[in-house]
Amino acid sequence: MVPPLALDIDGTLTTGSGRIDARVFELLPDWNAPVVLATGKSFPYPVALANFLGRAETVIAENGGVVHVDGETAVLGDAEAPRAVVEAFRERGGDPVWGPRDTVNRWRETEVALSLDADGTLLREVAAAAGGDVEVVDTGYAYHVKSTGVSKGQGLERVADALGIDPDEFVAIGDSENDVSTFGVAGRSYAVANADGAARDAADVVIEESYMDGTAGVLADLWTRDV
Structure with a gap:
């Protein structure tokens, strides 16, 4: 079979x-x-x-x-921590590129996806500062801010x-x-x-x-x- x-x-x-x-x-x-x-x-x-x-x-x-x-x-997954990381990323001057009306995240329940045109180095720095519960994964199509678990x-x-x-x-x-x-x-x-x-x-x-x-x-x- x-x-x-x-x-x-x-x-x-x-x-x-x-x-x-x-x-x-x-x-x-x-x-x-x-x-x-x-x-x-x-x-x-x-x-x-x-x-x-x-x-x-x-x-x-x-x-x-x-x-x-x-x-x-x-x-x-836990959406709260990834969303907090993205908010901190914005506060540090980071631009997720996709706007608040984007369909990429409209139905996303446990993580946040950012455009690859966003500052990946800054995003990872902010995620690392948040502790070990959040990570950034580059899928080749987006940066995914997600729970490590x-x-x-x-x-x-x-x-x-x-x-x-x-x-x-x-x-x-x-x-x-x-x-x-x-x-x-x-x-x-x-x-x-x-x-x-x-x-x-x-x-x-x-x-x-x-x-x-x-x-x-x-x-x-x-x-x-x-x-």
């Missing part, structure tokens, strides 16, 4: 221009095992994608801050437990430092060619192709092995 999957979205199921690759709708709807969408995006995004794929809403959002499986939603990997452990599946059975595919924890939990991990250094170092295999080209190749190989 094909293995259960833990899939990042941005940079993994997308094209180089950031669009969802159409092959997602060819390869994933009939995948005969659980598919977990694990992303740094806020909760509505992976839920919407799961629905468009016709799959169960099994998602890890906000880098592990929100986990949804078997109809149950767990909010695991949550991660995609911990989210995958929670999902696997709810589904009655050994985490070691999962195959994980991703492209960023926020996927490192997922790679550490899954039994087999792949980094697409566009992955950052942290993801490449943590993965069992670095794929030669980028974005969905790489992911599609892995999925096709896993499907071929099954048949």
Whole structure:
């Protein structure tokens, strides 16, 4: 049988221009095992994608801050401390770039995402001064100010437990430092060619192709092995 999957979205199921690759709708709807969408995006995004794929809403959002499986939603991150860090960042002259009406953070429950055009050095300095409960993660698409106590990997452990599946059975595919924890939990991990250094170092295999080209190749190989 094909293995259960833990899939990042941005940079993994997308094209180089950031669009969802159409092959997602060819390869994933009939995948005969659980598919977990694990992303740094806020909760509505992976839920919407799961629905468009016709799959169960099994998602890890906000880098592990929100986990949804078997109809149950767990909010695991603490938004108060990240928001305080961003406010202190503003007071120090930092500009989050995205305005108060941005949709990036409109539905975000446990963290705050800032544009990569923001001053990352200052942001990390402010986060460090706040103590050890908050960290800044650069996903290649945004700076995420989040609780240190949550991660995609911990989210995958929670999902696997709810589904009655050994985490070691999962195959994980991703492209960023926020996927490192997922790679550490899954039994087999792949980094697409566009992955950052942290993801490449943590993965069992670095794929030669980028974005969905790489992911599609892995999925096709896993499907071929099954048949």
